[in-house]
Amino acid sequence: MSDLQEIPDKPLRSGYTTGACATACTKASLLALVNQKNTNEITITLPIGRDATFHIKECKLSKLSATCSVIKDAGDDPDVTHKAEISAKVTFNNTGTIEFKKGEGVGLVTLPGLEIAVGEPAINPVPRKMMTTVCHKILSDYNLTNKGVTIEISVKNGEQLAKRTLNSRLGILGGISILGTTGIVTPFSAASYIASIQQGIDVAIANQHKTLLINSGGRSEKALKNVFPNFPEAACIHYGNWIQETFEKIHISKEIQQVNMGIMLGKASKLAQGHTNTHSNKTSWNKQFIHQLAIEAGYNKETADKVLALNMAGRLQEIFTFDAEENFYQKLLQKCYEHCIKIAPKTTLNIYLINNNNQVIPYKKV
Incomplete structure (x- = not known):
C-alpha cells in the first residue's frame, strides 16, 4: 500500500465497501435459493442506516445452492478493489447457525492479533454481522428458522489484488479482506x-x-x-x-x-x-x-x-x-x-x- 494519491479538486463521489457488496450478494443469493428464482437487483440497509441498491451481475441457481455477484463501485476513491467482482454462494446447513467459508480471492487469517481468529476467512466483524442479519431476516420471513446458512465469499482476481495491499504483512494470505464499518467508502479517506x-x-x-x-x-x-x-x-x-x-x-x-x-x-x-x-x-x-x-x-x-x-x-x-x-x-x-x-x-x-x-x-x- 502506498501513500494516498493527490486529491482531485472536484466534488467526489462515495462508493460501497467490500462488506456492503458481500452482504448484497448474500441477500440476493439466499432469496434466490429460497424462491428458486433469479434476482436482478437487491437493496440492503447499511450500518449507518441508509439503504443501498445493488445491481446483480450474475446469478447461478440450483436446488442446493445459489451464487450471486456484484461489481464493487468505490466511487472516486483509488481503492484497489474498485470494479472487482464479489460473489456469495449460499447453501443451507443443519447447524442452525450462519457459517462463513473462504472462497477464491478472499484471504485466510494465519497470524494472531486480528479481530478474526487464525484459520478463518478474512471477513471482518461488521460485514459478518451484516450478512448474519440479512440471513436471519430471510429465514424468519420464510419460516426456515430451523435451518442454518453457509456463506462462501469470493473475489475475482482477489489474490492478485491483495498484492497491492498490506494483507500479507498482517498474515492474511491468498486474497483480500472483506472490510467496512459503515458500508460506505469515503473518497481518499485515511x-x-x-x-x-x-x-x-x-x-x-x-x-x-x-x-x-x-x-x-x-x-x-x-x-x-x-x-x-x-x-x-x-x-x-x-x-x-x-x-x-x-x-x-x-x-x-x-x-x-x-x-x-x-x-x-x-x-x-x-x-x-x-x-x-x-x-x-x-x-x-x-x-x-x-x-x-x-x-x-x-x-x-x-x-x-x-x-x-x-x-x-x-x-x-x-x-x-x-x-x-x-x-x-x-x-x-x-x-x-x-x-x-x-x-x-x-x-x-x-x-x-x-x-x-x-x-x-x-x-x-x-
Missing part, C-alpha cells in the same frame, strides 16, 4: 490506512515482538533493512503519512518497548516543524523554517540562505552533504525525534534519515 497501521501493530504484539521497524513505505523500509537485515516481517509497519496515529497506537500498546523509525528527507523536513500528517495535500515543507534550522545548527548566513532558493526538500543535499557528521541533518533528526517522543514518551525511539539513494543517517542522541 481510515483504511490507519486501520492497517493499528492492525499491523496488534499482529506484531500477538507474535511477541517488542520492537518495531516503522517506515513511510516499501522504499524506505528496504533502505532501513540494510541496517536491520534480519528484522521479522511481522514487526515491520508502514506509517505512510500518519505519524501521529502510528505513535498514538504505539503509546497505548504497552508491549512495544522500542521503535526504529526510518523517514525520507522530504517527510523529515515536514515532521521537524511538527507536521505529523505529512501528506502533500495537508502540508508542504517550509523553507523559512529549514533556513532557521540551518542557522541553529551553526551554519553561516550565506550557507543557510541557499535553502531559500530550493524548490524541494530533497535538494537539501546540494547544500549539506548527506552524512551522519553533518550538523544540519542531526538538527533535523533532533526535531523529528522530539515531536515523535512527545506522542509516545515511554518508548525507546531510534530515528534514521533516508535519502533517494537509500543512504541512511542515524540520529545521534546527545
